[in-house]
Amino acid sequence: MATASASVTTGPRAAKESRKREQIIQAALQVFAEHGLHGTPVPPIAEQAGVGVGTLYRYFDSKEALINAAFCDAKQRLQDRLLSDLDLLNPSRALFDTLWARLIAFAREEPQTFQFLEMQDHHSYLTPESRSREQALLIPLGMMVIIGQRNGLLSDRLKPDLAIALFWGAFVGIFKAERLNYLTLTDDDLKRARDACWLAMANPPL
């Protein structure tokens, strides 16, 4: 009885279910990124995940719930990969380069996740809880910029929110251009783009 009770939350059964959940979310991310949220029927998601439609609905109450789960999962992964083990309260050029490199790695290794997060039409679907998850990434970055500006490392020309929007937009823009085949990005291009972004935000050296 004790073991049975334990297995409800920690046994191999639970582990397998948890894995299948992830599997469905992963599949959803891919198909959503390709066809948009309204644009993808549920059955293709199930197929991509290798499960029946009925099974999908065992794990998620509705398409909307799945969208929110996928969104939170993706945002969380981006946040983890960007911020983990980083001391944002000590800004430096090296920290900026690290953040840039991590962004690149994320966009390269999980292109669909990146694209999914940049899609427009989330916001009509998202629960307040999902929406607030956005802040978990933006607030630390904002603090970093504020401190950088106090330090004199970054120019205070741009208010922090604006600097972040500009930087983020530029990054998204170059990857969007690559996805649409308007250009190809070499490693060298990415370094040059990074330096250009830095020039836009930094204080000129004395």
Place this chain on the structure above:
Amino acid sequence: MATASASVTTGPRAAKESRKREQIIQAALQVFAEHGLHGTPVPPIAEQAGVGVGTLYRYFDSKEALINAAFCDAKQRLQDRLLSDLDLLNPSRALFDTLWARLIAFAREEPQTFQFLEMQDHHSYLTPESRSREQALLIPLGMMVIIGQRNGLLSDRLKPDLAIALFWGAFVGIFKAERLNYLTLTDDDLKRARDACWLAMANPPL
């Protein structure tokens, strides 16, 4: 007979039809921008345009055709407003400022059009012809950057396509942030953002 024949293509009848076409496209832009392409049923578009659904289908073969028409129309308007009466082959800081000012004006006066053009999920719908219209804007801008780099006005750090993608992305990013209420953009903010973008692309003064 001659008069009758003429009125077929040039009379008040034709003019009214042409106006109604525009009216429907305008309405489509607005509703699409708000709810996404897959997300908006056809009847609401007709309602917004003040016509019956059947009428809409008299003017456009399908929802897809309407999307393409709206896209071409929007791209054309953006292009006209950005490039008309401008000598892109003589780049200068003043020309850059003019382009920036025109972009602002467009984004401010036709926010739905701007948002519609930046939506992700066009590309699965667009005909090759619609798609090629993209080039009509990108190629002149590319030429301008090339000449600016030859001049020494712009840094040749970034290859032209990359410079444009970066700049465009930054611009889209700050307006997206404003739309999502992450920040508010004052006129002063916009000037500062402009200068930051210039720093990213220009050659430093000697």
Place this chain on the structure above:
DNA sequence: ATTTACGGAATGAATATTCATTACCGATTC
């Protein structure tokens, strides 16, 4: 043996598109 998970056909609601009908407009006739 019983419970739980699975799959995918079945269901009903939502949506794109069509079509039979009506309203309108300009031309022609008296």
Place this chain on the structure above:
DNA sequence: GAATCGGTAATGAATATTCATTCCGTAAAT
């Protein structure tokens, strides 16, 4: 100038399709 007519435009209810969700027979697990 008024009345009639032919044809085109407009309409929205009806149809066909697509989609989210459910349900039940089967398989797996315990």
